[in-house]
Amino acid sequence: MYKSFVVRIYPDEVQESFFINQFGCCRFVFNTFLDAKKTVYSDNGEYLSFYDCSTMLTELKKSKTWLKRVDSQALIESLKNLENAFDRFFKHLNKYPRYKSKYNPVQSYKTNNINNNIRIEGKRIRLPKVGWIRFRTHQKISGKIQSVTVKQKASGKYFVSILCKDVTRHVFKINNRSCGIDLGISRFVTINTGEIIHFPQQNKIIQLDKKIQRLQRKLSKKEIGSKNYNKIKKKIALAYEKRHNILDYHFYKIAQRLTEKYHVISMETLNIKGMLKNSRLSRSIQEKSWHMFIRILEQKAYEHGRKLIHIDQWYPSSKTCNNCKYHKEDLTLNNRTWTCPHCGNRHDRDINAAKNIHHEGLKIINQIQY
Template sequence: MKVVMYKSFVVRIYPDEVQENFFTNQFGCCRFVFNTFLDAKKKAYTENMEYLSFYDCSAMLTELKKSKTWLKRVDSTGLIESLKNLENAFNRFFNQISKYPRHKNKYNPVQSYKTNNINNNIRIKDKFIRLPKVGWIRFRTHQKITGQIQSVTVKQKASGKYFISILCKNVIRHIFKSNNRSCGIDLGVSRFVTINTGKIIQFPQQNKIIQLNNKIRRLQRKLSKKEFSSKNYNKIKKKIAQTYEKIHNILDYHFYKIAQQLTEKYQVICMETLNIKGMLKNSRLSRSIQEKSWHMFTKNNRTKRAYEHGRTLIHIDQWYPSSKTCNNCQYYNDKLKLNNRTWTCPQCGNTHDRDINAAKNIQREGLKKI
């Protein structure tokens, strides 16, 4: 079965020196437009009680280009998208979703701009992609980019690498053949993933992750002794960003494989909703919890795998006592402590492994929602 959808493909690009300079100028111009019209909106409201709409700002931008001629050298679509981002930021502020918009900073570790596909000015040929006012850039990807290109977002990460996110329309997703199998997943610290069948998946490359985290600590100690924004400061800061990126790539690869295995086998996947903020208040476990990247794992299951292949992902209530409830007779053991890895139900006499019992309860509770 094939279903049409939108999908973004994130690929790495390799610009030459001229193209890198263009991206630096484009990022700077987008920041300038955002900050200038943020001040203009604030001034118009405080002095005249007027609100400048997106169309007012767009007309003012046209006039601004006459005096700031360097704004004409970059992609104009990217500047318009900055105005749209500013408008969305104010809408989120008015709807009490986020705080009042702040100025963009050139020291932000991630710089980006967005451009739209107009009259086929963005197209792909072999391993090259053409961007407006940039030309052809070589990119690398392991997946086939399909569908109609809608827009492209160019990003420069803290490590100095360039990536683009290509949003495509009419992408065909391949849905797995449906079955009646379901599973419950319990996430933990000592055991990363426990499935109700008794299968345990340990945290990927634990020793490698520990080594990289120790390297980050050493580099951060060196960074604290350097003068801010000096050459040596920026060198160490870049090394820290590259090490973080290594950790992210390792986890993303292994989480992707785990999610692929689960979605191929099970039609319904039930997971617990974790109160991570509350759990981080435990000073003994906060670092271990943070390093497990539970949010990243659930995101791989939710957006990258379950939706793409037509599977159902269910999150149960975070306050459901999955570990303290007997999966056989539903007896609630309120005396169970965190260090009790096994316990015997006083009502039915069954002995439970804490994590497997929780996974079974999560499965049963999740299937109730269907």
């Protein structure tokens, strides 16, 4: 199994200077060969392949000697990124590749582990052309290192994403427990058993959102590119990073608890992009970060050998009575509870939806097994 471990590193002034040069050289290579591809195609109607660009890069290093001072593998990876961008463009998966800017708040480069030139000893990691750097993490890094990606975030902090292979999966024992979960705005996660998991650190997140709004108002009054503008921009990046870290920590805890307890977890397939078109609910949906939670839950389910079942997004989980399967067409978002006119059962909207999702998930898993 492949897995990446993200750790924060603490470079000294010399190492930080090298990272800045490395980011610049990778950006230069990407932009130079993007321009070369455009020129060759417009002049001759031919396409420069990755191998053509790699040969040209070797010649370019003879005139641009400063390219030899940085990690050569990172420059090759820039060419691979460019080739991948064009492949995705030809498959209509993304737009035409654009030039990289040094003003982008996030800068990164990738390099590969060759002849054990990347290794970890204790709380230090060795990177090519950089040397040993201190890092901090709460995870136990295991497996064989394949590559690393060094990234500088908008807050100015440096991180390394370490991609490892042959990582052992911690598979939990199989049990007969299953559940259905319903994601919501007022109640973050509702389980079919009636358990409700509220949105983590709600008051803290609200305070951070207000702080971000206040700083953004200040930023709009500053001259673009000035020192005060950059100071406030960095404060905004730190606030966003803190918000992300709080959610990331608590979402992992929720996902870990669900995967430990249940072997089969059923949930709805949410069309989040479509839901964001609702002007009244778009802000609340964005604040709940459903996509981030679903991604973490999928990751945890895979790591621990659990089954995550996605129900059809058009399945009427809220409008269907879980007892007699009566379908109530006139149910609106304002109706938090409703009584089934057929069997007389009174339902809590979210718990009823979670029960229906649970039943539908069991149907799907039985169809897969048989």
